[in-house]
Amino acid sequence: MLSRDEEPLLSAYLDGELGDEEAGRVRSAIAGDRGLAEAARGLRAVAELVAELPRPPAPDLSAGILHAVRGRAARRRPARVAAWIAGGIAASAAALAVAWALRPGPSPRMPAPGPVLPTSPPAPAVASSSPAGASPAAGPPRVGAPTAAPAPEPATGVRDVAAIAEFPADRERLRELMDDPSLRRAFLITDRIGGQAESRVASLVEKAAHRDFYKVTVSQGIVFDPEHPGQATVFAVVVDEAELDPLRRGLEGEFGPTLEDIDLDPAVAMQLADIGQVVSLPARGAGDVAFPTEPMALRGPAGRRPTPEQERSSPAADLIVPGPAPSDRDARHARAAGGPAIPPDRERRLVVLLWVRRPDAG
Known part of the structure; x- marks a missing residue:
């Protein structure tokens, strides 16, 4: 069902x-x-x-429709041909008018210029800027065109991110950096063919470091290291001790076995700023964030401290109130507390060299 x-x-x-x-x-x-x-x-x-119902044939309308279409097309054809003919005649007339307007004609004759008489006294002679030993037959002295005022040098620290030319102060800063005893590590990276190791290292350092770093391009033919001559690119990076391991792990993850930890010759490091093109590049990492490492106490306004009379009359005058603990970040406070002074942060920073060489460079 x-x-x-x-x-x-x-x-x-x-x-x-x-x-x-x-x-x-x-x-x-x-x-x-x-x-x-x-x-x-x-x-x-x-x-x-x-199914047995009669089916009357439908009327045939095609003959009337075709007759109407043919008659309409016959009426439109003469008008369309006439429009084409009129357009062609108008275009021909316009072309003839333009050709007639541009036809070469007789050039007008100008009268020959007569002698021009001087109407002003001669200009005073200008002292020549040539040396005293110059020959007098060299011709009249020439006045040099005024030179444009030299463009002011950009302020220190203000750099164009897309600049690729050298900045004079960068070379001096790199010399000071290479003379720093905190230069501890050097990594050698072999750039495989088509590996673009230079751009990959620059991108990695931009993200890992939070200080501006330096890029040194050693030209072809200059022997930067006798063991690896030829063209090379060296990045000089300043990192904290806590940033060294993350930077090394990032390099190992990016380049793997092509990364080598090498011993750097101090003489080679000192020559680095003199034999290559030095450019400073900005870092894009997070800035320095200092967190308090000591207990903090709330203090009242300084103007509400008790007077000496109030302290003598107060029952709590005999209590010994300890002062604030000296800061271990201040050397003077540390010496006052009897402990050794902690060195400034810059002494705990390391200079790392990342040396990118080509496969045919050593």
Whole structure:
């Protein structure tokens, strides 16, 4: 028996639109349900009556439509041809007018210029800027064109990020950096063919360091190191002790076995600022953040301290109030407290050289 939702399958079964499985279900339902069998017979009779109805032929409208289209096209064709002819005539007339206007004509004759008499007294002679030993037959003295005022040098520390030319102060700073005893480490990176190690090292240092660093380009033919002659690029980076290990791990993850920890000759380091092109590049890491390392105490306003009379009359005058603990970041406080002075932060910073060499450079 078919459910209410499956009753539309009966009409589809009579139209032959069901598959074998669904048609079998409908046949089983018709055989087991007398009402469904009556409904199927009624639908089949209706379909036969509809099929026997006369079908009058539809009127043929194509002849009239084609006649109207042909007549409309015949009326438009002469007007379109006339428009093309008129446009061609107008274009020809315009071309002839332009050619007539541009035709070469006789050039007007100008009268020959007569002699020009001087109307002003001669200018005073200008002292020559040539040396005293110059020959007098060299001609009249020349006055040089005024030179533009020299552009002011940029202030120290203000650099263009996209600049690739040398900055005079950078070479002096690099010399001081190479003379620093904190120069401890040097890493050698071999640039494989197409590896772009130079840009990868610069990007890594920009993210890892929070101080400006230096890029030194050693030209071809200058022997920077007898063991590795030729062209090379060296990055001089100033890092804290805590930043050295993260920088090394980043280099190992980026270059793997091509990274070597080498012993640097101090003489080679001192020559670095003199044999290459020095450019300072800005770092994009986080800045220095100093966190307090000692207990902090709340203090009241200085103007509300008790007077000597109040202290003598107060029962708490005999109490010994300890003063603030000396800061270990101040050498004077540390010496006053009896302990050794902690060196400034700059003495705990390290100078690291990252030397990128080409495969054919050593």
